[in-house]
Amino acid sequence: MNALEKMKEAILQEAQLKADEIIEAATRDAEKILQEAQAEADKKREQELAEARGKARENARRILTLADLDARRKLLAAKEELIEEAFSSAKERLASLEPEVYRDYLKQSLLEVVRDTGGDVIMSERDRSTLGKEIIDEVNAELAKGNHKGRVQLADTSGDFIGGFILSSGKVEVNCTFDAILAREYESLLIDVASILFS
Secondary structure, three states: OOHHHHHHHHHHHHHHHHHHHHHHHHHHHHHHHHHHHHHHHHHHHHHHHHHHHHHHHHHHHHHHHHHHHHHHHHHHHHHHHHHHHHHHHHHHHHHOOOHHHHHHHHHHHHHHHHOOOOEEEEEEHHHHHHOHHHHHHHHHHHHHHOOOOOOEEEOOOOEOOOOOEEEEEOOEEEEOOHHHHHHHHHHHHHHHHHHHHOO
16 A cells, blocks of 8 residues: 555545544534423423413312302292292281281371370371271370370371381381381391391
């Protein structure tokens, strides 16, 4: 082998070594880039999974809250319906009280609110025509017995209600009708129901 061939051989060997080094360095760099890319992809996937889990939890919480509110609304509606039925039944029972019991109720209630003021007693058309004068006479007799100054008289007009009375004295009216009493109780019961449901 002559000198030229030896030199050619040395150059080829040198070039091969350099090429191997470059390939090896490039392979190492490629593996490093792949590892970094994989780590970045894993990190991104974990972040996306964490975000997805967070959104899923938030959606589940929102769905549960809406379901809870819907259940509370339905419960409130059911309770209001029961209260309505109870008051409707109470009205029917009040309207059909035994005459003697009803008379005593009217008399006692009127005595409790009259005191020394007196006034006009507005009754339903039925009560006014059947027992109005009798009740007025009895109440006035009781007031006189108890040395109360006030006296009552039957109003010229009747009221549109199922029972009870309204005592009108000047600009003041005391509403003791069954409708008013039941309406007051209805409002307080609704407040209790709402406080139970939304507390």
